Amino acid sequence: MxxxxxxxxxxxxxxxxxxxxxxxxxxxxWAEDHFPASPNLRILSRQQWTPELxxxxxxxxxxxxxxxxxxxxxxxxxxxxxHPAAGPQTVATHHSGAAELLALSRDxxxxxxxxxxQLTIGAGSxxxxxxxxxxxxxxxxxxxxxxxxxxxxxxxxxx
Amino acid sequence: xxxxxxxxxxxxxxGHGKITIQLNSQGEVEDAxxxxxxxxxxxxxxxxxxxxxxxxxxxxxxxxxxxxxLIASAKACEAIMSVRIPHTAAQLRRMLNLAQxxxxxxxxxxxxxxPDLLLGMESDPVKRNIFGVAExxxxxxxxxxxxxxxxxxxxxxxxxxxxxxxxxxxxGVTEPLSQAKRDEILAMIPEAYTNxxxxxxxxxxxxxxxxxxxxxxxxxxxNYLGLINEDESIEFTDGLLRLIDPKGNIIxxxxxxxxxxxxxxxxVENYTYTKFVYYKPLGYPEGSYRVGPLPRLNIVKSMxxxxxxxxxxxxxxxxxxxxxxxxxxHHARLVEALYGIExxxxxLTDPLILDKHVRATAGVNRLExxxxxxxxxGTLFHNYKVDENGKITWANxxxxxxxxxNAMNRGVLQSAKAYVxxxxxxxxxxNRVEAVIRTFDPCLSCSTHAFGQMPLVLSLVNAxxxxxxQLVR
Numbered sequence: 001m002x003x004x005x006x007x008x009x010x011x012x013x014x015x016x017x018x019x020x021x022x023x024x025x026x027x028x029x030w031a032e033d034h035f036p037a038s039p040n041l042r043i044l045s046r047q048q049w050t051p052e053l054x055x056x057x058x059x060x061x062x063x064x065x066x067x068x069x070x071x072x073x074x075x076x077x078x079x080x081x082x083h084p085a086a087g088p089q090t091v092a093t094h095h096s097g098a099a100e101l102l103a104l105s106r107d108x109x110x111x112x113x114x115x116x117x118q119l120t121i122g123a124g125s126x127x128x129x130x131x132x133x134x135x136x137x138x139x140x141x142x143x144x145x146x147x148x149x150x151x152x153x154x155x156x157x158x159x
Numbered sequence: 160x161x162x163x164x165x166x167x168x169x170x171x172x173x174g175h176g177k178i179t180i181q182l183n184s185q186g187e188v189e190d191a192x193x194x195x196x197x198x199x200x201x202x203x204x205x206x207x208x209x210x211x212x213x214x215x216x217x218x219x220x221x222x223x224x225x226x227x228x229l230i231a232s233a234k235a236c237e238a239i240m241s242v243r244i245p246h247t248a249a250q251l252r253r254m255l256n257l258a259q260x261x262x263x264x265x266x267x268x269x270x271x272x273x274p275d276l277l278l279g280m281e282s283d284p285v286k287r288n289i290f291g292v293a294e295x296x297x298x299x300x301x302x303x304x305x306x307x308x309x310x311x312x313x314x315x316x317x318x319x320x321x322x323x324x325x326x327x328x329x330x331g332v333t334e335p336l337s338q339a340k341r342d343e344i345l346a347m348i349p350e351a352y353t354n355x356x357x358x359x360x361x362x363x364x365x366x367x368x369x370x371x372x373x374x375x376x377x378x379x380x381x382n383y384l385g386l387i388n389e390d391e392s393i394e395f396t397d398g399l400l401r402l403i404d405p406k407g408n409i410i411x412x413x414x415x416x417x418x419x420x421x422x423x424x425x426x427v428e429n430y431t432y433t434k435f436v437y438y439k440p441l442g443y444p445e446g447s448y449r450v451g452p453l454p455r456l457n458i459v460k461s462m463x464x465x466x467x468x469x470x471x472x473x474x475x476x477x478x479x480x481x482x483x484x485x486x487x488x489h490h491a492r493l494v495e496a497l498y499g500i501e502x503x504x505x506x507l508t509d510p511l512i513l514d515k516h517v518r519a520t521a522g523v524n525r526l527e528x529x530x531x532x533x534x535x536x537g538t539l540f541h542n543y544k545v546d547e548n549g550k551i552t553w554a555n556x557x558x559x560x561x562x563x564x565n566a567m568n569r570g571v572l573q574s575a576k577a578y579v580x581x582x583x584x585x586x587x588x589x590n591r592v593e594a595v596i597r598t599f600d601p602c603l604s605c606s607t608h609a610f611g612q613m614p615l616v617l618s619l620v621n622a623x624x625x626x627x628x629q630l631v632r
Contacts, residue, residue: 052304108300
């Protein structure tokens with residue numbers, strides 16, 4: 001398997017069959033549609049973040065994690081830096097968070113991206129279904145704008 | 160006054176479960192149960208769907224072993240269609256199934272169980288996780304990730320998705336293998352061997368330090384069930400089932416999917432949603448048995464690949480008859496993963512592997528069909544009935560965790576009696592009780608996307624329901 005060394009890695013998480021939980025994959029698809037294919041940009045969408053993603057992260061110059069949040073108010077966007085942090089029982093099969101994956105990259109590969117950011121949207125409903133709640137739908141334009149600005153800023157300037 | 164200890168939920172399992180330990184008035188363990196506390200309902204809500212949708216629907220049962228459900232379901236559909244799939248399609252599916260087995264066994268050994276094995280059952284729970292492994296044995300942390308990547312990348316190459324691939328369909332697969340993909344998989348093989356052998360070597364170095372656990376980790380005689388080839392070598396995707404007794408004698412051989420329901424029954428207990436599967440002629444619970452890596456190695460005469468055959472010889476030296484302690488599931492898992500890599504390499508050299516004929520087509524030719532395969536955790540059985548239009552009217556699934564349910568409960572009781580004394584428990588003791596369950600690597604359910612950290616709460620409750628003591632981590 002060839003390892004890529006993208007300037008920017010987008011890592012989305014969510015289940016598209018569980019309502020607002022699917023917002024991460026939806027935004028990842030939006031980014032894929034709006035940015036031309038480039039070796040400098042790698043977009044991965046996963047139902048779960050699992051430990052082997054640490055290897056993808058370690059090869060990237062910057063990483064943007066995208067997920068929904070059950071701790072935030074429905075539709076509330078949070079856009080924050082993420083720092084490596086290991087915690088007990090936090091990396092197993094379903095429970096790997098952004099901070100834990102960064103910590104795993106640091107501990108196993110001794111390298112983390114120079115920039116790590118996380119964008120989350122508060123979930124209104126994660127019941128079974130493919131649609132988004134009204135609050136998450138309303139938040140999508142701002143989330144897309146943030147992603148566009150961030151990718152443009154993080155991608156290396158063309159030579 | 161009797162008391163009950165509850166471990167809720169059990170950690171580092173696929174899905175949600177809990178353990179209760181019932182104490183008598185002297186504070187000694189009287190009984191213990193492993194409860195599966197979630198309910199799914201796939202059998203019911205698939206009713207009315209066209210049968211050809213079943214593989215993709217059933218794959219959603221599990222995020223770790225979707226390939227198992229995909230293939231078992233497709234085989235049940237092919238029984239309804241009365242078709243035999245092309246040789247190349249069968250080989251490609253076999254490779255997909257083995258790739259999943261390798262990545263699932265890597266997950267079980269390196270990510271879920273190696274914290275106990277490498278850091279110790281009594282080690283600080285804060286560090287008893289993959290970060291602790293990364294600190295103590297970074298080489299094994301990397302090997303685990305590498306082996307998972309190997310299996311998942313093959314699934315992704317073949318199925319175009321690493322979770323819930325839709326490539327397997329009733330009649331075969333949707334797309335032949337390209338030469339570029341074959342070469343890419345072959346190029347990954349050497350690293351896979353290196354990673355697997357790192358795990359196997361490490362396991363052999365530390366296994367002897369776990370003699371007390373080996374003694375009480377579901378260490379009792381039982382029957383064993385698994386698929387086997389005509390030449391008595393191991394099989395995961397085709398073949399027929401063999402059931403052996405505690406001494407290794409064959410109880411019944413050549414059980415096809417169409418006869419499965421005739422000889423295999425399911426019992427229900429009121430404390431869990433998981434059924435208790437048993438061999439009907441012996442009744443319940445006497446007809447209970449174990450499935451998965453340990454039983455598979457107990458029933459076969461060979462692995463059918465050179466390196467795994469050498470390891471099988473060594474494995475069988477553990478005992479004169481069938482290996483009994485479930486602790487040895489860890490060892491068996493690594494031997495199977497080695498076989499998986501070898502077999503994938505063999506399949507890729509099949510002169511017909513790039514053949515374009517990979518799908519048979521047909522409509523409804525029978526009103527019932529069944530399929531059976533070996534999932535990483537054990538035998539998986541799908542059975543469907545359809546109407547003349549091919550709509551599902553009834554479905555039944557028998558999963559590995561159901562086959563092992565009786566043995567898991569007996570194992571919890573055995574270990575609880577060894578480690579919980581006078582109504583007192585320690586974190587290390589309870590971790591061992593949980594670790595018994597982890598040896599079976601049960602898959603309770605993993606299709607739901609869980610949020611947050613799964614806590615471990617252990618409660619000591621007296622007969623009146625009052626909380627006497629509690630341990631939280």
